[in-house]
Amino acid sequence: MTLSLFLVQTLNGLQFGILLFFIAAGLTLVFGVMDFINLAHGVQYMIGAYLAAMFTALTGNFFFGLMLALPSALLFGLLLEFLIFRHLYARDHLDQVLATFGIIIFLNQAVKVVWGAAPLSVPVPEILSGTVVLMDGLLYPAYRLALIGSGLAIALILYILVSYTRIGMLVRAGATNAPMVSALGVDISRLFMVVFGFGAMLAGFAGAMVAPILSVEPGMGDNLLILTFVVIVIGGIGSIRGAFIAALLVGLVDTLGRIFGPFLLRLIMDPSAASQTGRALAPMLIYILMAAVLFFRPAGLFPVRK
């Protein structure tokens, strides 16, 4: 019983970690390559979820919805880049924080105006609606397994893209030393646009994928954004590999901590105190983790820029 609970929770943690990775991947590149703090990355995730909800409702099919949501999220990201972000690259971090904070305020309200304040729900697609028997007495929803699977696949694709393609090489070089890359004659603004659009699409994809299992509502990106920052800072800003490992770490620590923290505490204190302390500590765990990582490695686990 406890073993299967543990396995289920581990899978939940993985799934959460993968979700974080989708968002973190774009953010860490935008951050690493352009040195740009984009608080609005979380609302791009929200927009992805809303677009998926809308297109799914329109087409009556989640996969069509997804297919339409992705390019729309990409376009939306590029639009934001064109209208606002590209004017901020040369500014300092504070200006970026202020402007992207304004975008959050605007978009959180805008989705209310367009889609209503009530949460939307998206049905889980028919073929993935069942559960899978992983082992004796261990059932897991098929959709969540699919989410984990697609996450691993995308992580792999990303890894190959970044490691073996020309644009990936530029991205890596850009994260290490952007002025150098531009001095070598690379069109840095095009590179920025590509990276940005790609990041926006990944965040949108994350939003679309969770639409069937979470409620789609205004502000849904806000807290996730902060978790994503935790991820990229732990991983080392600009490092895809770091983002991947840190995302899984944060996902697992957060999920397992909430469930098993009180259990473990029960070993050293009485049950009611344990469950109370456990509940108090669990949400703080990842922040403690982050502070600890930065204490020992002030530039994250996989520092890119030395």
Added chain:
Amino acid sequence: MKPLPEPSATAAPPLPASRPGFVRREWLPIILFVLLALLPFAAMLGPEKYTLSLVTRVMIFALAAISLDLILGYGALVSFGHAAFLGIGGYAVGILAAHGFQDAALQVPVALLASGLFALLTGAISLRTKGVYFIMITLAFGQMAFFFAISLSAYGGDDGLTLASRSKLFGLSWLENDRFFYGLVLALLIGCYALTRAIVASRFGRVIRGAKENPVRMEAVGFSPFRYQLAAYVISGMICGLAGVLLANQAEFVAPAYMAWQRSGELIVMVILGGLASLHGAIIGAAAFLLLEEILSGYTEHWKLIFGPFLVLVVLFARGGLLGILARVRGKSGGGR
């Protein structure tokens, strides 16, 4: 391989007015304070309670914004968890009151001590990191405080804690009087403004300002900026804690939401909106932020559709915030810094 390890300060543009008017008399803050002092009399002509409560709130956030400007504007220490101090100050009032200690004579020292200790502890760790990592680690500490507050189920947990009444002042219930409370907040605002003004102009302040522009140069003349930055962080946290005490009294309520990261973001926005590194810019920023919110929301429930783009436009077209605009209008370059 990076062949340029050598420090240079060429990145920072030369700003003639980075010595914020030590010699030149600054009229703007004086005008501001006079207006604030006269406001209660004007308020009597209209909806007095509403006006006083709104402007009291503005002044409390101005106090918090000033505390942030001290380290952010003058020290380039972007604390993204400053709202934690608002919460610490607020909870000091709430928790003590819940146990029957209602007097500000106890609550304020406890709040200051708690904020100072929290700042000392988190600052000592945060200041080991630089730049973006500093932003993020202060955010992390802010979030820890936020979740800790949520876990305080004895004190309302998620929902927060309603105060039975405002704090007593040496046994007297003067704070219940809105006019008195307004005056007290204004006095504290002026006091803290004068204090921070003195600090940035002092020997200590010079070290903080120097470390902002060129930390390597500071070390090369024999300063270790860490200790000074930590002290500034503690001072800033304590002032913000004081603002938290006032905020709890103004709202007669404390909740974890005081410490949400959005709140910290708003404090940063206020400081930049008004204009960095001037202290009265922080007051103007807080006022602009809260009054705009109040006015816009009076017109439409979708006021954020206007407010968000307004912030973006300020960044894109009004460098130096509102003070920057003011300076340009007056035709003086950099008068706002």
Added chain:
Amino acid sequence: MTGLEAAAKAEAPATSATPALALVDLNKAYGALKVTDHVSLAFDVGELHAIIGPNGAGKTTLIHQISGLAQADAGHILLDGQAITGLPMAARVRKGLARSFQITSIIPGFSGLENVALAVQARLGSSFRLFGAVAREERLNAPARAILETVGLLGRADLPAGLLSHGEKRQLELAIAMATEPRVLLLDEPLAGTGPEESAAVIALLRKLKGRYTIVLIEHDMDAVFALADRVSVLVYGRIIASGTPDAVRHDPAVREAYLGEEGL
């Protein structure tokens, strides 16, 4: 530390006094690149000792290690016979070791006077004073003005340092270093990027300072080096290949070989 001190003495030439500054078998590598390769040098009290060498020889990195901006991988640094290896930069400054930077490092938003007064303040301590307008403190400003006068910048003292000309910034760097009242002054290419007139002014200033401090001078301008230096050491690929009086070094075959084709001596 007696063993170390003995070692330092052994490195020093005939003079019996403790050298103002001694480097004992200093080593540093960036990856496979040895930027400092078994460097041992002693600098006598009051001498002006120039270190020359081609671009990339490791001169700046050596200054970084002596000043504490970078840490050596191995070896010892002695100031007046006392080990300062491993101390952070600020602590070394307080012990009397100041430096200037090859790439100008000043506080651009501060006036020239404030830049120098800041260094005076660092020396006097009590920088935790939260009250009192520092800008009006004569205890800081008077010594700062005196130094600015020495370097010839007094007339420009109230201008933001960022607005000074390049040559003036180089002079300001020197003034800041002097204001810490060092015994040993490490100067990393004080003439870098200066025009003929500006460089003449800086050379005149260096001549004035000579003898007041023990000076370690890194410079590419050979006329300046041979006009000013008491002794010259030549650093090539992180190694000291020659050290001696200007004349001896000028005629040293190893130096000629290292330099020929790269720069005319």
